[in-house]
Amino acid sequence: MTLRGLYAITDSQLLAGKFLPYVEAALKGGVALLQYRDKSQDKSRRLREAETLAELCARYKTQLIINDDAELAARLGVGVHLGQTDGPLTPARTLLGRDAIIGSTCHAQLELAEQAAREGASYVAFGRFFNSVTKPGAPAADGALLEQARTRIKLPICVIGGITLDNAAPLVAHGADLLAVIHGLFGADSTQEVTRRARAFNALFASA
Ligand SMILES: Cc1ncc(COP(=O)(O)OP(=O)(O)O)c(N)n1
Numbered sequence: 001m002t003l004r005g006l007y008a009i010t011d012s013q014l015l016a017g018k019f020l021p022y023v024e025a026a027l028k029g030g031v032a033l034l035q036y037r038d039k040s041q042d043k044s045r046r047l048r049e050a051e052t053l054a055e056l057c058a059r060y061k062t063q064l065i066i067n068d069d070a071e072l073a074a075r076l077g078v079g080v081h082l083g084q085t086d087g088p089l090t091p092a093r094t095l096l097g098r099d100a101i102i103g104s105t106c107h108a109q110l111e112l113a114e115q116a117a118r119e120g121a122s123y124v125a126f127g128r129f130f131n132s133v134t135k136p137g138a139p140a141a142d143g144a145l146l147e148q149a150r151t152r153i154k155l156p157i158c159v160i161g162g163i164t165l166d167n168a169a170p171l172v173a174h175g176a177d178l179l180a181v182i183h184g185l186f187g188a189d190s191t192q193e194v195t196r197r198a199r200a201f202n203a204l205f206a207s208a
């Protein structure tokens with residue numbers, strides 16, 4: 001499976017009252033991976049929403065990834081994204097099986113990416129590349145890191161943090177495989193604009 005293109009990530013606050021229409025609008029425009037990211041402790045809502053997204057993703061033939069929660073991912077038979085404090089990769093790989101997509105946050109540290117690769121990650125994520133409305137305090141990364149990562153890391157490389165249609169092209173040119181985006185996609189004023197943005201993010205890969 002090729003991991004390349006737009007990686008849309010949901011945000012429960014940003015998408016309040018328009019969650020499904022906006023997610024479906026993104027899927028219509030084309031999404032390589034969709035991450036369900038809900039930082040609340042509301043387990044029953046998380047299960048309900050994740051189940052709904054799993055059905056929607058199946059319809060659009062898009063892979064669903066659950067943020068933080070390998071057990072929820074296992075329950076739904078989908079992938080997981082784990083940060084440095086979200087639990088180890090090796091047991092998650094054992095739990096989810098060899099074919100599951102498992103992503104790992106590596107901040108701006110190549111060593112973390114090399115370790116993630118050894119422990120069975122499917123992709124590594126570096127960030128944040130720009131100022132992020134969603135996560136302003138995330139550690140900063142830059143283009144030089146991306147170039148080094150491209151030569152040292154054999155896994156697909158995901159970039160995240162403040163990515164918009166105005167700043168994404170150089171990241172793709174420097175070797176990013178996946179553009180992980182929240183606000184730059186779902187901060188749109190209409191479903192039509194979400195679909196347009198999704199198409200435009202994917203078009204960056206066609207011309208790279
Ligand atoms: C694709 C992708 N990259 C990085 C992150 C951040 O993960 P983490 O550091 O665990 O922070 P939270 O998202 O859990 O707040 C991500 N979720 N997805």
Ligand SMILES: Cc1nc(C(=O)O)sc1CCOP(=O)(O)O
Nearest residue numbers: 127128132134138161162182183
């Ligand atoms: C969830 C997350 N992780 C980051 C990291 O650097 O690890 S930046 C980030 C927020 C991404 O949202 P937006 O596209 O709105 O900036």
Ligand SMILES: [Mg+2]
Nearest residue numbers: 068082083086
């Ligand atoms: Mg996390």
